[in-house]
Amino acid sequence: MSLFRKKNVEHMLQASAKGAGLKKALGALDLTFLGIGAIIGTGIFVLTGTGAVQAGPALMVSFLIAAVACCFAALSYAEFASTIPVAGSIYTYSYATLGEVIAWIIGWDLMLEYGLASSAVSVGWSGYLQSLLSGFGVTLPAALTAAPGALPGVHTLFNLPAFLVMMGITALLSIGVRESTRINNIMVAIKVTVVLLVIAVGAFHVTPANWHPFMPHGWNGVFGAAAVMFFAFIGFDAVSSAAEEVKSPKRDLPVGIIASLAVCAVLYVSVAAVVTGIVPWQQFANIGHPVSYALQVAGEKWVAGFIDLGAVLGMLTVILVMSYGQTRIIFAMSRDGLLPAKLSKVHPRFATPFFTTWLVGIFFGLIGALVPLNVLAELINIGTLAAFSMVSVAVLVLRKTHPNLPRAFRCPGVPVVPVLAVASCLFLMLNLAWLTWVAFMVWLVIGLAIYFLYSRRHAHLARAPQDR
Numbered sequence: 001m002s003l004f005r006k007k008n009v010e011h012m013l014q015a016s017a018k019g020a021g022l023k024k025a026l027g028a029l030d031l032t033f034l035g036i037g038a039i040i041g042t043g044i045f046v047l048t049g050t051g052a053v054q055a056g057p058a059l060m061v062s063f064l065i066a067a068v069a070c071c072f073a074a075l076s077y078a079e080f081a082s083t084i085p086v087a088g089s090i091y092t093y094s095y096a097t098l099g100e101v102i103a104w105i106i107g108w109d110l111m112l113e114y115g116l117a118s119s120a121v122s123v124g125w126s127g128y129l130q131s132l133l134s135g136f137g138v139t140l141p142a143a144l145t146a147a148p149g150a151l152p153g154v155h156t157l158f159n160l161p162a163f164l165v166m167m168g169i170t171a172l173l174s175i176g177v178r179e180s181t182r183i184n185n186i187m188v189a190i191k192v193t194v195v196l197l198v199i200a201v202g203a204f205h206v207t208p209a210n211w212h213p214f215m216p217h218g219w220n221g222v223f224g225a226a227a228v229m230f231f232a233f234i235g236f237d238a239v240s241s242a243a244e245e246v247k248s249p250k251r252d253l254p255v256g257i258i259a260s261l262a263v264c265a266v267l268y269v270s271v272a273a274v275v276t277g278i279v280p281w282q283q284f285a286n287i288g289h290p291v292s293y294a295l296q297v298a299g300e301k302w303v304a305g306f307i308d309l310g311a312v313l314g315m316l317t318v319i320l321v322m323s324y325g326q327t328r329i330i331f332a333m334s335r336d337g338l339l340p341a342k343l344s345k346v347h348p349r350f351a352t353p354f355f356t357t358w359l360v361g362i363f364f365g366l367i368g369a370l371v372p373l374n375v376l377a378e379l380i381n382i383g384t385l386a387a388f389s390m391v392s393v394a395v396l397v398l399r400k401t402h403p404n405l406p407r408a409f410r411c412p413g414v415p416v417v418p419v420l421a422v423a424s425c426l427f428l429m430l431n432l433a434w435l436t437w438v439a440f441m442v443w444l445v446i447g448l449a450i451y452f453l454y455s456r457r458h459a460h461l462a463r464a465p466q467d468r
Contacts, residue, residue: 004099005461009402012084012096026246031256032263035239037188039264041318043232044195045311046124048275049290050374055225056216057276060269062225063232067265069428070233072421073388074257075411076395077237082249082408083398090237090391091329095336097394097401104455106390107333108447112383114326115360117234118166118319119368120376123147125315126161127288132308135301150372151286163369169319170361173327175350187317192267194310197303198291199270205298206277216281220431227431231377232268234384235318236261249408288373326364327357337462338455378436383443385425392421 026034051059080093091110095103130145144160145151215222239256246252275284275294287293292311295304331353334344347354367376395411395418411417456462 002456002462003101005459006097006099007092007095007461009084009096009398009405012092026252027248028252028255028259031239031246031252032259033185033188035236035256035260036192036263037185037317038235038239038321039233039260040188040191040195040267041121041124041235041315043229043234044264044268044271045291045307045315046127046288046373047228047232047377048272049284049287049293050377051225051229052272052276052281052284052290054217054228055221056214056281057211057273058215058222059225059229059272059276059281062222062229063265063268063272065223065226066230066233066428067261067268069226069230069421069424070236070388071258071261072417072424073392074236074261075254076392076418076421077388078253078257078409079395079407079411080391080398082246082253083405090387090394091332094390094394097397098390100338100456100459100461101451102390104333104338104451105444105447106387107329107338108444109383109387110329111326112443113234113380113387114322114329115364116367116376116380116383117231118169118322118326119162119364119371120231120373120380121315121318121322122162122166122365122368123159123373123376124288125165125312125319126159128292128308128311128315129161129165131289131292132305132312135305135308146288147370147372159369163365165316165319166323166361166365166368169316169323170357170365173320173323173361174347174352174354174357187314190310191314194307194314195267195271198295198307199267199274201300201303202274202278202295202298205300206274208277210277210280211273223428223431227381227428228374228377229268230381230385230428233261233264234380235321253409323357323361323364326360327353330356330360337458337460338451340454375436378432379439382429382432382436382440385429386440389422389425392418392425 048059051062055062077090080090084093084096091103091107094106126145130140133139140160142154143157146154146156146159148157150156150159217224236257239253239260246256271291275291278294278298283297284290284293289308289311292304292307295301295307330339331344333339334341334356343356343359344353345355346352396415398405399414
């Protein structure tokens, strides 16, 4: 049973209380802005083109399906975040409820999510930067503009802008630069303004005939696109991770999570309607900047340029948040003994996990430079969907094992909502490509091999009393 040894929830809460020093200054509006800032990025600015090719104008429905699946998982997430407000996110929650091996699998999944998410956003950032530079007559050598095979008929070797932006963000994180609330809100304002501008200007150029046929590939295309568009909503977990700094977690956490998801869902559906109404869906194939492309086709070049600039600036915070989350998950797992101690070593001057930050930064920077965006998006989604399924199960387990534990927020409709969350996530997972499943299974096998060869024996719980 050592595979399922668990951290003691009461001890975790006591340790958290002793070390608590964070000011409870965030309200529902702050959390909503935080969520929107983390969510809006490559999903809307780049993957809209991929989704349009797969689902046609019915991409609007795909966005709604993905939003509903996220909503179910988010409610379970909110209960954990407000009940066990400690470092480590889903990984820590699972360690306390489902056991060590499940926590390891979820932590391993989160490494895939955060790491590949930062890679994917860097690729999207590269596409918009190149579009922006082309407006000034600046073009890069074709070989350095995309990953091998990313552009059919074009000889590409390495996505240089994607790699360089990852190195820049890694450098910032390694020396301890933090994203302030003011900067986050500015970035949110820029991104939301850009999206609203697309909707306001693009609406006048919509040709309803482009929406027919609405589902060119039937429901299979809609569900397949929803499985990919799920990536567009990843980031709401940044809201729940702020639980310790929320004035009223019971009220503000669910409001922040649901409000940010709702706002982004409305914006996404509106943008999907506009861009597929301006440009026939078939024309989005191999377009790395579909939103600005649609405005270029409409003849609104000044708006397209503003969109490129807003996307370039807005995506930087998403890369920063995802890269930060990646290093902190590894830091938490290393601190528990599941990974080598060097990965949780803090730099004496910068007070950051310096080695870990550069290790993952270079690794996922190279992945962003060498792997096409559509492959990255599907790999991110399957890892995240698996993790969200497990956290929904964990809510049910915690209700059973700790029924009297004080809960600042209770997921409504238990057990129905968590079960719907699991069902929704599994359904979307089944609509991903078979090659994605193969890659995911390979990732899990590698992770389990590391667990059984190293982590199980070196875990702190292996050298301490059970239920520490």
